[in-house]
Structures are given as structure tokens and as C-alpha cells.
Amino acid sequence: xxxxxxxxxxxxxxxxxxxxxxxxxxxxxxxxxxxxxxxxxxxxxxxxxxxxxxxxxxxxxxxxxxxxxxxxxxxxxxxxxxxxxxxxxxxxxxxxxxxxxxxxxxxxxxxxxxxxxxxxxxxxxxxxxxxxxxxxxxxxxxxxxxxxxxxxxxxxxxxxxxxxxxxxxxxxxxxxxxxxxxxxxxxxxxxxxxxxxxxxxxxxxxxxxxxxxxxxxxxxxxxxxxxxxxxxxxxxxxxxxxxxxxxxxxxxxxxxxxxxxxxxxxxxxxxxxxxxxxxxxxxxxxxxxxxxxxxxxxxxxxxxxxxxxxxxxxxxxxxxxxxxxxxxxxxxxxxxxxxxxxxxxxxxxxxxxxxxxxxxxxxxxxxxxxxxxx
Amino acid sequence: xxxxxxxxxxxxxxxxxxxxxxxxxxxxxxxxxxxxxxxxxxxxxxxxxxxxxxxxxxxxxxxxxxxxxxxxxxxxxxxxxxxxxxxxxxxxxxxxxxxxxxxxxxxxxxxxxxxxxxxxxxxxxxxxxxxxxxxxxxxxxxxxxxxxxxxxxxxxxxxxxxxxxxxxxxxxxxxxxxxxxxxxxxxxxxxxxxxxxxxxxxxxxxxxxxxxxxxxxxxxxxxxxxxxxxxxxxxxxxxxxxxxxxxxxxxxxxxxxxxxxxxxxxxxxxxxxxxxxxxxxxxxxxxxxxxxxx
Numbered sequence: 001x002x003x004x005x006x007x008x009x010x011x012x013x014x015x016x017x018x019x020x021x022x023x024x025x026x027x028x029x030x031x032x033x034x035x036x037x038x039x040x041x042x043x044x045x046x047x048x049x050x051x052x053x054x055x056x057x058x059x060x061x062x063x064x065x066x067x068x069x070x071x072x073x074x075x076x077x078x079x080x081x082x083x084x085x086x087x088x089x090x091x092x093x094x095x096x097x098x099x100x101x102x103x104x105x106x107x108x109x110x111x112x113x114x115x116x117x118x119x120x121x122x123x124x125x126x127x128x129x130x131x132x133x134x135x136x137x138x139x140x141x142x143x144x145x146x147x148x149x150x151x152x153x154x155x156x157x158x159x160x161x162x163x164x165x166x167x168x169x170x171x172x173x174x175x176x177x178x179x180x181x182x183x184x185x186x187x188x189x190x191x192x193x194x195x196x197x198x199x200x201x202x203x204x205x206x207x208x209x210x211x212x213x214x215x216x217x218x219x220x221x222x223x224x225x226x227x228x229x230x231x232x233x234x235x236x237x238x239x240x241x242x243x244x245x246x247x248x249x250x251x252x253x254x255x256x257x258x259x260x261x262x263x264x265x266x267x268x269x270x271x272x273x274x275x276x277x278x279x280x281x282x283x284x285x286x287x288x289x290x291x292x293x294x295x296x297x298x299x300x301x302x303x304x305x306x307x308x309x310x311x312x313x314x315x316x317x318x319x320x321x322x323x324x325x326x327x328x329x330x331x332x333x334x335x336x337x338x339x340x341x342x343x344x345x346x347x348x349x350x351x352x353x354x355x356x357x358x359x360x361x362x363x364x365x366x367x368x369x370x371x372x373x374x
Numbered sequence: 375x376x377x378x379x380x381x382x383x384x385x386x387x388x389x390x391x392x393x394x395x396x397x398x399x400x401x402x403x404x405x406x407x408x409x410x411x412x413x414x415x416x417x418x419x420x421x422x423x424x425x426x427x428x429x430x431x432x433x434x435x436x437x438x439x440x441x442x443x444x445x446x447x448x449x450x451x452x453x454x455x456x457x458x459x460x461x462x463x464x465x466x467x468x469x470x471x472x473x474x475x476x477x478x479x480x481x482x483x484x485x486x487x488x489x490x491x492x493x494x495x496x497x498x499x500x501x502x503x504x505x506x507x508x509x510x511x512x513x514x515x516x517x518x519x520x521x522x523x524x525x526x527x528x529x530x531x532x533x534x535x536x537x538x539x540x541x542x543x544x545x546x547x548x549x550x551x552x553x554x555x556x557x558x559x560x561x562x563x564x565x566x567x568x569x570x571x572x573x574x575x576x577x578x579x580x581x582x583x584x585x586x587x588x589x590x591x592x593x594x595x596x597x598x599x600x601x602x603x604x605x606x607x608x609x610x611x612x613x614x615x616x617x618x619x620x621x622x623x624x625x626x627x628x629x630x631x632x633x634x635x636x637x638x639x640x641x642x643x644x645x646x647x648x649x650x651x652x653x654x655x656x657x658x659x660x661x662x663x664x665x666x667x668x
Contacts, residue, residue: 297558366561374642
């Protein structure tokens, strides 16, 4: 982990600390909503919070923003969590239309999840109890990027804005994403609590912020909780700890999942092929250094700059090309930066979710040094 | 406990001593494939398993070992400092094993790979939580059970006669060719290739009564070996240094050589590699001096 973030051990287990944090939130807030994704962290957090709610005879919301293109195992896990303590659960399973980046196709660069009129090719039917219409006034709806349209983060933001005095609980852990953690923990959000951030009239809390990977699995084992089968598949496949994660299947940070999807969930893969373009590209080239990962320069190009210029010139979407051109125009023009720009272009990352390290090319420094020494 | 600089017999003796003075039920010995521990003289009542360094991160070992390593287990790490990255995944996985028992013996021939701070890798095996995020300090050597048997190296420059002007021009042309043709390759390949090129000028000065070591088998001479062919107890004259410090350290560990003799062309690239070797030896001597084990 980054040296800026040092773990200091105290005489208390992370489980005890998390229980105290959850109890504190229950004392302070009437309305509590837990965000769940079907992954191990949110499973742990949901169970901790539901257990507390059960003990107090209270209800908490379980919020799941359904991206449609997810593993079947994720859907099964959400079903499981929402029925774990039914008397204490408010089901907030959102199946609304929103745009999701499709990193595997330059032709169909966006998926409109749950698009009306296309129910015949939806990955699955909607849940009868799910929230299928936006529960906020249309005229107050905010959209971050008008070119992209209403996206995943817009759905999250509008949902949060539609609530007041609510504690949103999120299973973010510092060891998993030190940069994100540093961003959200710089200042206390609620009172003097550093593991929280303010969100308009509401607050987000991260009660598992100091848990490690093994703490999560110990909790799941000790409490005999169900977890997504995908973890078992990945484990059997021999994937490393950092690689084992459950997320969406097509966006710029998760497309690699398509490589193993036919093996893990063949039926999900079949439905996905029919649902959106580019899936077989993701399946074949998701882990290829030359293609989507942009690790190795294709032989046809002399430099990453030349490759970037080609990708930019042939980018099929005019509006998004302008976004890339403007962004790249503000960045340094060297091969180190150009490689990262190629990756953004290949993965349709017009939202800049894979930020570019804009600095002089370290290779140039090394060449200069060797020229002097040799 | 950390033991630096021991030979095979001394390692065996250390393990045997430890087993007689502690109630140990299981022993797990970790080692890279080129440095296996010799067969240990351990009573049959004690379970012994040898685990290759590369398997430390494998799930089939990782979770099984976490289940079986308990407070009566001895972990032996033999020459396991394989990267300077203290946060390397293999180290991190090994620390999970270490957290489950207080019985650990860490053997390493040299106290560091390239920098003094590498010693923290050994201390992390001993007690990860205690040293997390800390840089090396000589007082740690007194705080922990550390014993060091120093190996003092000397570096001698055997200069070949000065190169002719046309050979120097050849070197310059090769250098320019490497820079010009670098394309998208790693710039560190330039000194590596240039050093091998400079080595070719040394061929007329290879003597048949001495053993030499070079980076590859290009000389096709029976007395010039590659680093992989180096054998214990043999003394070699260096024609080309390996680029990675760890590879050279491995060579010194295997051969037991302490006098490093380098056949030098006098070209800048040879001077660079020679300078790096001398500087490493100085750092090592300074470490032994500061640690009080001269």
C-alpha cells in the first residue's frame, strides 16, 4: 500500500470496531441505506447492518442499481441478501434506464440498460418488486455529462439527492483502493468522523474502511454467509487475489471478465452476445497486451503517438472524438502519455475513468542518462 | 531468528539446535529452486515439507498452509530475498504464514540485494507488523535475534591492452546503432548489449589455464562458462557482468567466490559495470562495519 496510508494496529479487532460504527450510525440516523453490488464486501456490510437492524427491530434499505449486464451469480446474491432479514429490509432494487459504457465496441459504445421496447433482448426479466421508474421529479434530474446522457453515476446521485437525512453505507475498503480512500477520507463528513463524507443533505459512511481482504472472508466463513459463485470459479481458475472481483461485465475497468465468462456462466455469455456488440472482441482480446489493454504497441505503428493519432482519426463517434481531442490537447505529447491515451480510445473511456498520468516520458530520461554514461 | 552468511552445514546445525530447544511438530522450508535446503536431520515425529518460493503465492499452497501452520510450526526461509520490492505479493503471502507462528529461521547469504534497506525484507519475515512502513536502522540488528557472518569481497580490474582506434570506433558505431535502433524497446537494453559487445574484444586475452564466466556461450570455449553453468568452489574471471544485481549475487552465493576479477576492455560501459560492482562492495563493507561484524 502507499506509504501515505499506514495501517496502525490498535487493541481492537476490525469486527468490533465495525459493529461499534454501525451501532453509532443507527443511534444517529433514522434512515439507513446500504449499497450492495453482490460482491463480498457489500455482502459483509449488508449482513452486519441487517443484524443490527434485526436486534433493534428497525428497517434498513438495501439499494442495488441493476446494470442488467451482470453475472447471474450476482443476481442470485442480491436475491439472497434481500431475503436474509425480510422483516428488516426495504428492497430498493433499481431496474431503470441508464447508459453504461461498452468498452468492447467502437460501434455500439454505450448500452442503455433496461431500454424500453427492447425487453425481448434484456438479459433477464425485471423483478416484479423492483423500482422500474425513476422516483425523483424529472425536472430536478441532474446529468453530469450531457453527451453521455443519464449514466450510472447520475442514477446514484439522483437517488441520493431524492433522500434527506439519510446515512448511505458503502463497503469501501482502504486497502482495496488507496486512492479512492484518500479522496473520501481527507476531511470528516459527519461530525468528526473521518470514515464518512457529506453528500448534500445526506452522508456516506464506510464502516469497513480498515478491513483487509482476509477479514472479509473470515466474516463470511464465520457467519456461514452465501457468496457469489464467481469467486469460487476464479479461485479454481488460479486467479490472483487482485484479479478476483465481481463487477459489471462491459465497462472500461471490468471488460477482462468477458475472457472467462463463457467458462463460468455460459448462459450469461450467450445472452450478452445477443444483447450488445463487441462481446466476442472482449472475450478474445480482453487480456491481450496488444489490444484492449494497450500494453504492447502493434507492429504497424512506429510509436504510441502515431497509433493514438490513427485511433483518434478513425474514432467513429464525432461527439466523443471531440471530447478526446479537447482532453488530449491539454496533455503532454509524448509516448508515455500517448500509450494511456490509446487505452482510453480503445476502451471508449470518454468519461476519463482511467485517468492519465500526464508527465514527461521516463524513457527519455533513461536514454539521456545512458548517453551520458556510455 | 535471522542468520546471514551461513554455509549449508551451518544452516543444518542451526535448524538442529533450534529443534532440540523448542517443541516443534511441523517444519515448512521455503526456498527458490536454485537454493534448496540440504536434507535435514529431523526426527520422524516431526512433519517436514519443502515448498518452492514460486509456490508461496499459489492458492493450492496458500490456503492449505494457512490451515496447517500453527504455533508449534517452524518456518525456514532459505535465500528467499528474491526481489527488492518489499511489498511484493510473494513476501506478503509469506507474512501471512509468519503471523501464525513465532518459530522462524531466516537464512540469507548476503544482508541485502543492492541497498541496505533490503534488510527490512528479512526483518519483515521475522516480525512484519513491527517494522511495517519503517526504513532500515542498525539498532534493529540488536533488537532482534540477528547473527551475521560477513563475506568481504574484493574487486580487481584486469585490464587488457589498450584497444586500437578502429576497435574504439567500432564500439562508438555500435553504441549509436543501439540508440538509433532502440525504437520502443527498454533503454536499459543498451548497456546490456553494449557490455556484451565490449566483451568480444576480450577474446584474444582469454587464457586457457583460467576459468571465465560470460553472459552467454558466444565464445564457444571450454573454459568460458555461462552464469547458469557456474559451479560451487570454482573461481571464475568475469568477462561480462549480469545486468541484474540479484543474478550476480546468486553467482557469488553458488560459487562462494569472494575475489571478483573482471577482465576489462577499458571502454566506458565496462567502467560503468565495474564501478557499480565496486560501489556495491563498499556498501556491503560499510554494512558489516556498522553492524560490528567485521
